[in-house]
Amino acid sequence: MKQxxxxxxxxxxxxxxxxxxxxxxxxxxxxxxxxSEATRQKVLQSMRELGxxxxxxxxxxxxxxxxxxxxxxxxxxxTFFSExxxxxxxxxxxxxxTVLLGTTFDSIDKQDHLISTMLEHxxxxxxxxxxxGTAQETALRLEQLDIPVVLAVREIPEIKCDYVGxxxxxxxxxxxxxxxxxxxxxxxxxxxxxxxxxxVKRMEGYQTALLEAGIEVDDSLVIDSAPTREGGLEALSxxxxxxxRPTAIFCFSDLIAFGVMQGVRQAGLIPGEDVDIVxxxxxxxxxxxxxxxxxxxxxxxxxxxEAANLLHHKMSNTNHKQQRIIxxxxxxxxxxx
Amino acid sequence: MKQxxxxxxxxxxxxxxxxxxxxxxxxxxxxxxxxSEATRQKVLQSMRELGxxxxxxxxxxxxxxxxxxxxxxxxxxxTFFSExxxxxxxxxxxxxxTVLLGTTFDSIDKQDHLISTMLEHxxxxxxxxxxxGTAQETALRLEQLDIPVVLAVREIPEIKCDYVGxxxxxxxxxxxxxxxxxxxxxxxxxxxxxxxxxxVKRMEGYQTALLEAGIEVDDSLVIDSAPTREGGLEALSxxxxxxxRPTAIFCFSDLIAFGVMQGVRQAGLIPGEDVDIVxxxxxxxxxxxxxxxxxxxxxxxxxxxEAANLLHHKMSNTNHKQQRIIxxxxxxxxxxx
DNA sequence: CTGAAAGCGCTTACAG
DNA sequence: CTGAAAGCGCTTACAG
Numbered sequence: 001m002k003q004x005x006x007x008x009x010x011x012x013x014x015x016x017x018x019x020x021x022x023x024x025x026x027x028x029x030x031x032x033x034x035x036s037e038a039t040r041q042k043v044l045q046s047m048r049e050l051g052x053x054x055x056x057x058x059x060x061x062x063x064x065x066x067x068x069x070x071x072x073x074x075x076x077x078x079t080f081f082s083e084x085x086x087x088x089x090x091x092x093x094x095x096x097x098t099v100l101l102g103t104t105f106d107s108i109d110k111q112d113h114l115i116s117t118m119l120e121h122x123x124x125x126x127x128x129x130x131x132x133g134t135a136q137e138t139a140l141r142l143e144q145l146d147i148p149v150v151l152a153v154r155e156i157p158e159i160k161c162d163y164v165g166x167x168x169x170x171x172x173x174x175x176x177x178x179x180x181x182x183x184x185x186x187x188x189x190x191x192x193x194x195x196x197x198x199x200v201k202r203m204e205g206y207q208t209a210l211l212e213a214g215i216e217v218d219d220s221l222v223i224d225s226a227p228t229r230e231g232g233l234e235a236l237s238x239x240x241x242x243x244x245r246p247t248a249i250f251c252f253s254d255l256i257a258f259g260v261m262q263g264v265r266q267a268g269l270i271p272g273e274d275v276d277i278v279x280x281x282x283x284x285x286x287x288x289x290x291x292x293x294x295x296x297x298x299x300x301x302x303x304x305x306e307a308a309n310l311l312h313h314k315m316s317n318t319n320h321k322q323q324r325i326i327x328x329x330x331x332x333x334x335x336x337x
Numbered sequence: 338m339k340q341x342x343x344x345x346x347x348x349x350x351x352x353x354x355x356x357x358x359x360x361x362x363x364x365x366x367x368x369x370x371x372x373s374e375a376t377r378q379k380v381l382q383s384m385r386e387l388g389x390x391x392x393x394x395x396x397x398x399x400x401x402x403x404x405x406x407x408x409x410x411x412x413x414x415x416t417f418f419s420e421x422x423x424x425x426x427x428x429x430x431x432x433x434x435t436v437l438l439g440t441t442f443d444s445i446d447k448q449d450h451l452i453s454t455m456l457e458h459x460x461x462x463x464x465x466x467x468x469x470g471t472a473q474e475t476a477l478r479l480e481q482l483d484i485p486v487v488l489a490v491r492e493i494p495e496i497k498c499d500y501v502g503x504x505x506x507x508x509x510x511x512x513x514x515x516x517x518x519x520x521x522x523x524x525x526x527x528x529x530x531x532x533x534x535x536x537v538k539r540m541e542g543y544q545t546a547l548l549e550a551g552i553e554v555d556d557s558l559v560i561d562s563a564p565t566r567e568g569g570l571e572a573l574s575x576x577x578x579x580x581x582r583p584t585a586i587f588c589f590s591d592l593i594a595f596g597v598m599q600g601v602r603q604a605g606l607i608p609g610e611d612v613d614i615v616x617x618x619x620x621x622x623x624x625x626x627x628x629x630x631x632x633x634x635x636x637x638x639x640x641x642x643e644a645a646n647l648l649h650h651k652m653s654n655t656n657h658k659q660q661r662i663i664x665x666x667x668x669x670x671x672x673x674x
Numbered sequence: 675c676t677g678a679a680a681g682c683g684c685t686t687a688c689a690g
Numbered sequence: 691c692t693g694a695a696a697g698c699g700c701t702t703a704c705a706g
């Protein structure tokens with residue numbers, strides 16, 4: 001962990017070289033306008049000559065500030081989250097923050113550990129996609145942090161916190177309604193983790209749609225799974241073993257849907273013909289899958305941007321009021337249904 | 338940028354509370370074993386009571402060390418890089434480093450700026466996927482950094498540096514040979530940026546394969562493009578306008594190949610039947626695309642892991658010898674060819 | 675517009 | 691095994 005043998009060039013050395021005081025040099029690195037242009041040029045020249053690199057860490061320590069933000073997500077290989085990450089990252093970079101990245105893989109321990117690490121690194125704010133079933137203890141801890149926190153995607157019901165997400169219930173409702181309108185009566189709901197708030201919301205939408213159409217909810221058609229492509233494949237294999245198979249499948253996410261489509265094909269059926277499939281999220285791959293996937297866009301990238309902007313606002317305004325930003329999902333009909 | 342109103346609990350306060358000196362408390366946070374178990378427990382208890390959070394930034398400043406690593410990639414939405422990111426991130430997290438993330442989107446200015454930001458944040462090491470056409474100036478600067486640097490994916494010919502990548506020439510060779518063996522004589526090479534070392538290497542492989550098979554290289558069949566799906570789509574549209582169309586297409590990357598397949602379909606042709614298509618990288622989507630994409634695996638995730646391990650080794654061993662890790666690519670034949 | 679001194683929260687020798 | 695003092699590289703009042 002030891003850094004360079006060579007010592008860093010310090011601001012003091014620069015000041016000496018330029019023949020000014022350290023305070024003057026300090027004002028210059030921070031672009032304070034009340035320094036004469038002549039001195040400024042002289043000092044900037046010394047910096048170049050000595051190869052000076054500003055030490056933001058020391059500066060932040062002294063001034064009790066921070067130029068970093070922590071971002072904790074579940075899994076980068078899940079395109080939903082990588083899209084979310086892009087949204088957050090780009091928005092924060094634009095306003096001059098550097099992001100520290102952490103991934104939980106849905107482990108509560110990892111999440112606790114990452115929160116600590118972020119705090120130890122003095123992040124000025126935190127964007128967290130909480131692990132499903134985040135403990136009361138963690139929740140309390142989050143509430144007591146003295147840096148701004150924005151929750152995203154999943155919610156923690158126990159605490160009040162700024163939050164960015166989509167109306168998952170509404171999204172599920174529109175997806176299932178679409179299937180009902182196509183004449184389906186046996187519609188499965190596949191994949192996802194039951195403990196997750198995002199699952200619960202989708203389940204509500206699923207049930208509501210069925211009930212409103214006078215269709216009874218058949219528990220054997222609701223199968224949860226790991227939120228991965230493999231999870232989708234597995235959930236589907238259970239469906240295939242059913243004596244009364246569904247004619248349409250509403251999937252927890254696009255990732256799950258890709259697994260389901262793969263399984264459907266392996267069983268010799270054609271997605272969109274023999275069985276209708278709808279995903280959730282509208283990740284970029286949904287458009288190029290074959291057949292292109294009907295899905296509900298939950299705007300992952302935009303969620304990231306919104307979360308970043310909200311956090312930034314919170315970090316710069318002390319009188320920030322708590323906000324919940326709920327994006328309205330959009331049904332995108334393609335050929336898989 | 339101002340942090341919390343509440344002041345951080347300091348180690349000194351903890352020490353006072355526990356009735357020991359600050360040095361003792363410091364030894365305890367760093368798990369120094371020469372403190373009696375009794376004192377240790379007493380101090381740990383005080384930390385819990387006061388809600389102490391270790392200030393790694395202050396610690397790193399004082400001890401001239403770092404627990405962060407900078408990672409600069411081109412574009413997170415390109416699955417190749419997000420896979421690379423996962424590899425780096427997981428490997429570094431495991432050994433206790435936190436990663437600062439930056440994306441260049443192939444802009445030299447952004448790259449220069451990101452390198453500065455990373456240095457200002459006192460990263461202990463840097464993994465960089467250089468922008469194509471990185472200037473001599475930047476290259477020199479990289480060479481003179483006094484922190485360990487590992488280059489990945491693309492190379493900068495001007496400088497000597499640790500490097501991790503795949504044998505792109507070899508990969509292209511095997512892809513094109515595969516197409517030749519299938520009887521193709523008119524094989525296009527589509528997409529990618531000519532300035533990039535990874536393009537040049539693939540081009541070498543492409544030419545070599547053709548020449549060895551006694552096929553003349555037809556320049557009209559080599560079309561570069563932005564390294565995106567849209568780029569692939571565009572490059573294909575140029576191909577479609579040709580009077581003598583190719584019967585097979587070797588694509589710079591899977592991402593390009595997805596664009597090409599999309600375009601092929603839009604033109605009413607069937608990929609893998611009317612025209613054979615081969616990609617490069619083997620990103621996860623290659624397996625689920627339709628038809629599944631024949632491609633050359635360049636092991637993006639493993640490249641990331643290797644780069645991280647190499648960097649870590651370099652950071653902890655002062656007598657590290659410069660290394661080049663070149664992964665051997667692997668042709669994966671699926672149904673698109 | 676510029677300077678001398680103190681301090682952010684930690685660790686590092688050096689004594690005991 | 692524990693303590694008092696100095697210092698990492700910067701910024702912050704406060705004087706001038």
